[in-house]
Amino acid sequence: MNQDNNQSRRNFLKMGAVATAAFTIVPRHVLGGKGFLAxxxxxxxxxxxxxxxxxxxxxxxxxxxxxxxxxxxxxxxxxxxxxxxxxxxxxxxxxxxxxxxxxxxxxxxxxxxxxxxxxxxxxxxxxxxxxxxxxxxxxxxxxxxxxxxxxxxxxxxxxxxxxxxxASNDGPRLLREWYDAGLIGDVHTIYAWTDRPVWPQGIPWSANKADVPKDLDWDLWLGTAPYKDYVEKLVPFNWRGWWDYGTGALGDMGCHLLEAPFSVLNLKYATEVEASVGSVYYDSFKRGYYPESCPPSSHVTLKFPKTDKTQGEITVHWMDGGIQPTRPEELGANELFGDGGNGTLFIGTKGKMMSNTYGDKARLLPLSRNENLNVAQKFARVPGQANGHYGQWVEGCIAGYGKKELSSPFEIAGPLTESLLMANLAIRAADVKRIDDKGKVSYPGRYRKLLWDNDQMKVTNFDDVNQFVKRDYREGWKLGEK
Structure with missing residues (x-):
């Protein structure tokens, strides 16, 4: 009996200790209070x-x-x-x-x-x-x-x-759902346009050297770019119009306006590109030639191969500097085309659809088609839409690589960026200047279609522009050197 009582006592004490531990081991988020994050x-x-x-x-x-x-x-x-x-x-x-x-x-x-x-x-x-x-x-x-x-x-x-x-807005997802539902048939042509640039382009580099502001490390700002003396008003915004630093209107707005076509049609890499560019007149209406500066306006045409979402090739038109495509016949005379200064238009075999900057405010044409529209949702929405783009990345980082879907990971952003930069090759080709042994000046890259070898990353029919595919960094800077 005494032995049994002792065993029972030991079991009781053991169970009591476990119970006490259960009440004293409190989750860290409770200890930390409201808003605590491990x-x-x-x-x-x-x-x-x-x-x-x-x-x-x-x-x-x-x-x-x-x-x-x-x-x-x-x-x-x-x-x-x-x-x-x-x-x-x-x-x-x-x-x-x-x-x-x-x-x-x-x-x-x-x-x-x-x-x-x-x-x-x-x-x-x-x-x-x-x-x-x-x-x-x-x-x-x-x-x-x-x-x-x-x-x-x-x-x-x-x-x-x-x-x-x-890319995290509802608009691009609506466009994908409408297209997949067959509402506009097979898309074969895309137009995207912007009123940018809103910074100087098509101008000569300033000859007026200025003092570097004491708070700016100019050499670090230049980084990979060739050394030049500091000039006023370049920083913090007007660098966009200079090829050494920026990528013009295409680089600034192209990702916002062409992301939706890429996601709707599964576009990847273009195969050919051509461009026409606006000229500037300077000093008594003399034609300007300023190859260091992006042009004031351009119209670029890109061709993409057939995808799993299309029946044939896709032609994409890019327009900047205020140039716009002809208004669709389905759009009323007083109805807004895109958001006015910017927009994207999809032309299919059975209809058309368009959106504003950032793929926002997607709608079918004519606008009456949007009344009582009922298409099943296929794609998950991003909470907060455009602002939620940031939180989506944070959540993805915390979860780890490959654990969460993101709107613009590099596997999507990389090909999109490459196509925009390929369009810039055609724009820059227009300013490639040659002088023969008799002093005659020519611009052999103008009015030419550039053919692109994607595997080799080079233009095959005009080698002069391949220097812009991979630029030389300033001495002391190398890509990928730890």
Whole structure:
């Protein structure tokens, strides 16, 4: 009896200890209070280029509720001022390479919102450190760079997103559902247009050297680009119109306006391209020749091969500088074409549909077709739409590579960017200048269709423009060198 009582006592004490532990082991989120996130559910972010769009990117990433903005980097402390105030605990650097060297063990992901010419070198360096990346559009400055980043995302197994936030809008998903339902038949022609540029293009480089602002590290801003003396008003915005740094209206708006056609039709790589460009007149109406600057307007025609969504080839027209396609007959005289200055038009064998910038406000033509429209939803929507583009990336990073669907991972953004940059090849071909031994000037790239070998990444019938497929970096800068 005594032995049984002792055993019972021991069992009672053991069970009591287990019960006590059950009440004292409290989940960490309860201990932390409302809003607490375990470290495994929080993304630590470093931002490169944190002024302007970079600041809004970081703000919306932070507003996802699962990201901490821990490091900020910008070559210009004037531009960084808003982010520094918004994220006072974040550590600041001017040189992203120093930030990577000193802090790479302390963050999980990187945002890149710098001028186009430095996107690739900063993004690839981050991926080589196994960091997830969010990169502003266009993904890269050159075709070669886009191909490299697309492959690197898969190689390093990092979560990627390009900053064409319209890809997360409902509009592109509606267009896909309507098209898949056969409402406009087989699409064979696309038009996309913009009123950009809203910055100077088609002008000579300023001869007026200016003093570099004390808060700007001009050499770091130039990065991979050839060295030039600083000129006023180039920073923070007007660099877009210069080939050394920007990619013109196509680079600025093309991703926003052509993402929907790419997702609706499963477009990948174009096979041929041709362009006509607007001329400028300068000094007593003399025709301008300024090959360093993007033209004031252009019309580019791209051909894409048949996809699993089409019955034949697809022709895509791009227009900028205020040029627009002819209004569809189905659109009333006073009805808005796109959003006025920008838009995308799909022409099918049985009808037409269009959208605004960012794929927004998708509608069938004539507009009366949208009344009582009832097409089943096939594609999941992104909570928050365009603003949710950022949170979608944060969630994807926390989940890990391949675990969540994203709207614009590099596997989609890379081919889209390449096609836009291929269109720029045709625009730049118009300004390729030759002078023969008798001093006669010619422009052999004008009025020519460029044929593209996608595997070799080269134009096969006009070698002069292949120099723009992969540019030479300034000495001291190399892509992919750790």
């Amino acid at each position: 470290p495994s559910d929080r993304l630590i972010v470093a931002g490169i280029g944190v002024g302007g769009k970079g600041d809004s990117d970081l703000r919306l990433i932070h507003e996802s509720g699962k990201a901490e903005i821990a490091y900020l980097c910008d070559v210009d402390t004037r531009q960084a001022a808003t982010s520094l105030k918004r994220f006072p605990k974040a550590k600041f650097y001017k040189d992203w390479r120093e930030m990577f060297d000193k802090e790479h063990k302390h963050f999980d992901a990187v945002t890149v919102s710098t001028p186009d010419h430095n996107h690739a070198i900063q993004t690839l360096a981050a991926m080589q450190l196994r960091k997830h990346v969010y990169v502003q559009k266009p993904l890269t400055h050159d075709i070669y760079e886009a191909r490299i980043l697309t492959a690197a995302a898969k190689k390093y197994k990092v979560v990627t997103q390009m900053g064409n936030q319209g």
